[in-house]
Amino acid sequence: MATAQTPPAAMTHPGELTASAFAHTRAMSRAICEPLEIEDFVVQSMPDASPIKWHLAHTSWFFEQFILKPQLRDYAVLDPRYEYLFNSYYQAVGPMHQRPARGLLTRPTVKDVLRYREHVDEHMTELLLQRADDEHVHTLTTLGIHHEQQHQELMLTDLKHALSRNPLQPCYRTRRTDNVPGTPGPMRFQNFEGGIREIGAVGKEFCFDNELPRHRVLVEPYALGDRLVTNAEYLEFVRDGGYRRPEFWLSDGWNTVANEAWTQPLYWDETLAAEFTLAGRQAIDPAAPVSHISFYEAEAFARWAGARLPTEAEWELAAANLPIAGNLLDLGRLHPQSPSDDGSTQMFGDVWEWTASPYIGYPGYRPLPGALGEYNGKFMCNQWVLRGGSCATPASHIRASYRNFFPPHIRWQFAGLRLARDL
Amino acid sequence: MATAQTPPAAMTHPGELTASAFAHTRAMSRAICEPLEIEDFVVQSMPDASPIKWHLAHTSWFFEQFILKPQLRDYAVLDPRYEYLFNSYYQAVGPMHQRPARGLLTRPTVKDVLRYREHVDEHMTELLLQRADDEHVHTLTTLGIHHEQQHQELMLTDLKHALSRNPLQPCYRTRRTDNVPGTPGPMRFQNFEGGIREIGAVGKEFCFDNELPRHRVLVEPYALGDRLVTNAEYLEFVRDGGYRRPEFWLSDGWNTVANEAWTQPLYWDETLAAEFTLAGRQAIDPAAPVSHISFYEAEAFARWAGARLPTEAEWELAAANLPIAGNLLDLGRLHPQSPSDDGSTQMFGDVWEWTASPYIGYPGYRPLPGALGEYNGKFMCNQWVLRGGSCATPASHIRASYRNFFPPHIRWQFAGLRLARDL
């Protein structure tokens, strides 16, 4: 990923800034694909995942559909059939190829898809140049950039899942060895005051519609763990019969444990000593954050530990003034790591943190107008909020008000937990 | 149901009060069964439902398991195998018969189950007499009474579902004809102030653990419809393509509409003019509240209507000072009815009202200790709160702080909606 540098922070013109971010983001998606064989682009290992090829095309489709077609005069689509093939879930745009069949498409080939990307890139560059002062174009492009960044994370987690289903346990990229694992001490709880506070995006920078409106919340005094829960701590839970004792579990979680025969996190070996990673099979680092657990497991662990998950408001208030730094995609580790000894609280990066908050709209929430209103709003049911980003999240993508969301049973994301307590 | 009168309100001794409420509740369950044939007790028409026979036995098991066995010296169970057969979901009690197979049990017979009820009744009566001043026994018995009242409502909704699956469309009880249907005017919105308020049970009277602790909430100014949404209004939604237009729906809801081929409320005919009721097939009363809709449908209707569902806090604050009166089970109508012209807002009775609130624990929530802790807490995931009771809810069972909960797709409960708006 050496070719995909973080863009220079200071640029004079907002139009140039957008164009640069666009170029950088598009390059990053290709950089993620560098270690791949053609075969790796095709497979869909479960309905929740998509082929890499599809991600590359769909992110291009997004720019084409929501920016080029409405904004660039005389824009000609490369292939009209792509509108159907690469629409993900935008009913207002029109009918779409069914999600679970994405892995059946051998054509367009990877080469075709890269040509599609080039087509879109060329026209986007043209548009951004022509309309350097058009704020609407910048806003839409920024949305497209953040959309593509979300898919960058999905490319890595979908790829990890697909490789994990292969008995050969292939390696995506060998592990970087420049990380000196820390030796985290016992978890401590840090106290926070209650009161009427505000959460939600401030609105100067880009945010998704689901981070708005910024609004008042009432929180009672609380405490948060000063670091993430580690593999060693989670292993204690496993060894204490965590997966065999219904008293720790939500009813749906317990049924899932039984039906899916869960006995440990998704990628752990039966030895409980090794796990599948993007660098192939590796020894489990006891000090690293536990990852690839569902909300059910996070919630059960917290109950076993005599604690609870934080609400999203509690998390956001604690994170609001922290620098956005940590084990994010830009670091290139692609795996959660043990905390360094510099006092990091791991609020950003490593693993997404399951919260106690169901994913619903903030009071007064309004989706974007038109088809883009389907981006976030229609998923506000039976999902839970995660916060903080992971080792597969671009640093420029995450922020304190960012609301990620997934159904409670999913495990293929880099997701773990932090403990919370009432005061 | 003539034999099951509401208990006299004023009694001097709390022990007598409990004993009387116990006797009344147990008699009500039998009264509900009066119109039934033996065959009607056996069937389980879907995994969510249970046979009437099972309800009669399980409610008795509850008293036996949680009161008689621990509290009554030398109590001998009638049949030790019933512990397994009639445990619903209490993992801490021990293994249990699997839920979807409840309808396969022809034995114990209805007669056997009634004998079991008598056995439990006799010993409960003995215990309540012996321990007239034992508050713990009263508290547990009151819990058992409210538990049985919940099952009374389920008996009626499960029975309705089972009868509805029969092409003969059998009648449970002929319709009462003494209701003069009202002619509701246009819905008006009633405004409520915002601020820091308190919700949750006050705690003097019985409540479930999920209504506690009473706690502070922040609400912004809001408005609620002054009556429930009617069949006529819902029909407009249907005729406006409600079930064919994805823009109104949550994504999960839209998938359910497609997969289940929903085109109207559960019990409506394809004519949109008649519906299945506990009195057989009947013309739809346009002025009566729409019922037997899922959360998805309630939420889609509200969006179509340019409104939203109320949060549970908004609902409870509006209901807190209202008398508990309405079309509840005691009225014996067993069907939602058009509002009378006396200004009733239908906050209690007729249909449960879907809210915008996912069902989670209140801040500081603690389940009851022991197996009874499984009563409510373990279901706090992927369910939504409903408020206000229905025409199948005993009047003495409902209150402003009462939190009912069901998954968003279910339709066999008497559930409808009230609109809400921001101010």
Place this chain on the structure above:
Amino acid sequence: MATAQTPPAAMTHPGELTASAFAHTRAMSRAICEPLEIEDFVVQSMPDASPIKWHLAHTSWFFEQFILKPQLRDYAVLDPRYEYLFNSYYQAVGPMHQRPARGLLTRPTVKDVLRYREHVDEHMTELLLQRADDEHVHTLTTLGIHHEQQHQELMLTDLKHALSRNPLQPCYRTRRTDNVPGTPGPMRFQNFEGGIREIGAVGKEFCFDNELPRHRVLVEPYALGDRLVTNAEYLEFVRDGGYRRPEFWLSDGWNTVANEAWTQPLYWDETLAAEFTLAGRQAIDPAAPVSHISFYEAEAFARWAGARLPTEAEWELAAANLPIAGNLLDLGRLHPQSPSDDGSTQMFGDVWEWTASPYIGYPGYRPLPGALGEYNGKFMCNQWVLRGGSCATPASHIRASYRNFFPPHIRWQFAGLRLARDL
């Protein structure tokens, strides 16, 4: 079953004979129900089975649909809705209630169904009297009688299955104790000559269309076991790892063993020493024929034993001249029994014998005209022929040419096997 005697063999008039057989058969169905509680009539324990109530109604519907309606002038059906409810699979008659939902019907009640039976009985009696010399009426009535006899066996096997799913393991009828178990010696093989022979019904007596036409077959010399395979023999197979060694199994069978986690015959305990019977849980008689095994198990056992299953032609040629005697329904044992020491070869009764023959039409096979053509012909795919009748088959129902058929995975019938070998 004391009330349902075998009809006197010698009667002068064929019309009287049919009327008598009709009355006897109808009485037998009711006699089978004598030990039942109302609840036992309602349940459908799997889609393959039907409620007892349904069997009682459907067999009446058969007489009504195929005889009374076309033959009896001014016949008025008792309830026109029964045509839909109690049609099993006759597409030419019209639409029908879906099979897996038969257990959801609480109405018509058992009482209603018995009234329906009486209605049909009265009119059938009237018709048989009026048309004592009408051969067509006799032929159809005889078909209806044999149809009802098939359902008598299904009533017993469906009931057994339903009771077996109840943890209380209820007893249908206590075991008769007048059977002195034999002590079968080692199995011997009896040789048969090959050549061009004839099989199929001779046609003087009643037969189903699938037993026709009588036709020439070429058989090579073969040998058949002189008795059925016993529980003791089958236990050896189990203990020899029969259910864990793929080399004995057809591919489909091995998949079924894995998917269904089969480790023994359907009703055997995990102790391998007791089994569920119509008399409740009983010790397994080692000398009795193994029963309730699928074709897959029969075939695997035969391979393990170094033998094979007989073809249906081999079986029929061996049985052609034997008296129809054995442990059939009339004996009232309702369970396979060890062979008496009188040299019985158990060709008739005890258990149906899986053959090596897929169920297809005989050369030149023609189904009956009209809807009755659906009786047998349309099932000639993916089923296997069984021969010889069981302890639940009426003696007057079985014959050497009788072809029973079931899919290879089913186990709830009284089905076992006899070994065969090439010479």
Place this chain on the structure above:
Amino acid sequence: MATAQTPPAAMTHPGELTASAFAHTRAMSRAICEPLEIEDFVVQSMPDASPIKWHLAHTSWFFEQFILKPQLRDYAVLDPRYEYLFNSYYQAVGPMHQRPARGLLTRPTVKDVLRYREHVDEHMTELLLQRADDEHVHTLTTLGIHHEQQHQELMLTDLKHALSRNPLQPCYRTRRTDNVPGTPGPMRFQNFEGGIREIGAVGKEFCFDNELPRHRVLVEPYALGDRLVTNAEYLEFVRDGGYRRPEFWLSDGWNTVANEAWTQPLYWDETLAAEFTLAGRQAIDPAAPVSHISFYEAEAFARWAGARLPTEAEWELAAANLPIAGNLLDLGRLHPQSPSDDGSTQMFGDVWEWTASPYIGYPGYRPLPGALGEYNGKFMCNQWVLRGGSCATPASHIRASYRNFFPPHIRWQFAGLRLARDL
């Protein structure tokens, strides 16, 4: 496919003949892949199908497992993990990768698999040279060649299915245009005598174990259509309500029609005028044989046409003395074609012909010893015999005694039908 010529017919030494056939067959598999993109090798479009990559590897595994490992001293496998990955269903060899997950394997890559093929080819060539006179080696190699030929046909049908699931309807190879479509006259029936005849392989040439033993059969006089049923004839059936009239169908077939919503052959458009082919979407040739129909459809058509399917004995006796010529793979058409006017009866090639015969072992059938015994024998249940080969069958692979078999519902093979009648 120009590089894969039919091997020269006349060679002196049997060892050289085998070596040449081996080389030719291996080259043909690669030739089939020439038009493919890498992406096309990866996909598994349904559990019945396999990725092209898997076919290439599995056929190599077959030679390695059954010939190189036991026969070639010091043979070292290329990768020991391939034994697990590329074992199809040979339980006696050891555990295997689960079939429905074959499409999840992105590694080994196509390049890796081609290297594996080269490795096997080199060692096979070495072995065949070393052991030029070893008949056992020749026999096994010939089995491996025929095995690979079966997979050549599957490669084409699996590929066709995968491409058909792509809305882009990609073309595998453009259609050859040198075929002058014939104008078949009305079908005539050709009569055949009955009697005791012999079928099964004569045994001089290679055959599969399921073609043995050659044995006597009794056939009655019969007639066969002098050509295959055409698209035009089948269209008449469709237009006559064939898919809406239960009277033509086996019960299982009718359920399948309903559950799968079948209204026409697998690859036909809804226009009934065009179909998906290996050359993309093409107009349906009315004179060409109907193809891609299930046994259910073939059987229903025959009933509608007042005829029946031939038994496999009838077919084989009619074919026994015909030259093996027709529209087979070597012709390169890859699509059934209308009969030329030279009097061809289309007995070989074009489409496999469903017969009326369930696939069971011939009398006295013995599977090969060891793991190879699993090749054919364990599938003798719930499948039906097809005869004659198709446009995707290598000419050197087919013969009159050849028994192909598939379950009755499958449609992705080139399968059609010929009518038969009793005389």
